[in-house]
Amino acid sequence: KIHGEPTAEAILKLIKELKANARSIYSDLGGGRHEQIFLVLTPEQFASISSTPFVRPEHPGSLNLPPHATQAVIRGLKDIRNDKLRLFKEVNAVEATLIQQINTAIDGDYLQAIRNRISNTLEGPVYNIIKHLLTNYGKITAQMLANKEDELRQLTYDPNLPMDFLFSKIDDLSEFASQAGTPYTDIQRMQKAYLLIQRTARFNQHITEWNRLPPEQRNTWDLFKNFFRKAHQEYREVTNLTLRDFGENHSAYLVQEVVNAVTERVSESLESANAIRDTIPQMMHEIQQLKTQMQQIKLAYVPPPQPYFLPPHAQFPPSQSPFPSTNQNVSTNQSSNTNSEKKLTLVRMQ
Secondary structure, eight states, X not given: OOOSSOOHHHHHHHHHHHHHHHTTSOXXXXXXXXXXXXXXXXXXXXXXXXXXOOOOOOOOOSOOOOTTOOHHHHHHHHHHHHHHHHHHHHHHHHHHHHHHHXXXXXXXXGTGGGEETTTTEEOSOHHHHHHHHHHXXXXXXXXXXXXXXXXXXXXXXXXXSOHHHHHHHHHHHHHHHHHTTOOOOHHHHHHHHHHHHHHTTSOXXXXXXXXXXXXXXXXXHHHHHHHXXXXXXXXXXXXXXXXXXXXXXXXXXXXXXXXXXXXXXXXXHHHHHHHHHHHHHHHHHHHHHHHHHHHHHHHHOOOOOOOOOXXXXXXXXXXXXXXXXXXXXXXXXXXXXXXXXXXXXXXXHO
């Protein structure tokens, strides 16, 4: 289901699904080799894949019997009419199914312009409905095409996958380019596939053999695909690897790779979380120790005494002078001499 306005990519995907469904029902019409894909392709597109054009069967009408017809003639005419009626009903039934698929996939607002207003139904041919969608909603810019080409250029083809995986990618891009108005030639398709196959380094011998072929044997996209399908089959035989085994092993490998990657990332995250969780208590303990040490330093710190500086031209008061005056020295000396004389007198008297 396409929600909202259909984009070019969504329309091309729808066309691909319509082709797949049309090719699921066999028909003798159009050469009998392409089932009923002629209902999805324009006559020009169908002519590029089939030398027998598709002629749409018409309703045979009522049975007209000639006069005096024998039973054998009548039986033969009835059989012819029944075959024509069967083909008519078959083609119309398939077409109705394809149109219903479009109705289911596209919101009705984007189909109103081509809906029969009397019967309120979409009417074929299917390729006309597709043309309306592509013309009005499927415009592809040069930048969009360039982005798609870059995606293909960056593709890494795994040679264990079917070769048609690669061919399908190129065919999808080719359809995208055609809608952009720059259809690819067979040479362009082959060049893109050639480079992607060469990059695998698994088909060097086959590439050499391809280059040695005469030009008329390597000048179409179909010739290229058939040649490298065979080359891929030989590669599988040499490597002794079946696609089924690869599919199982590859799927298991991819799942295991995803599991391993997720497990590794989760383990790394848990380890980081655990490391942070274990570090936090240690950091808090160290911070507390630093705080305690800072507090002890503050308590033990005694500021040095401030030096006293005597202002210029200041004089101490007499009682506070740090040096004795001259008079005081003389008086002290005299007193000392008198005491000495008294002591000497006492000694003589004794």
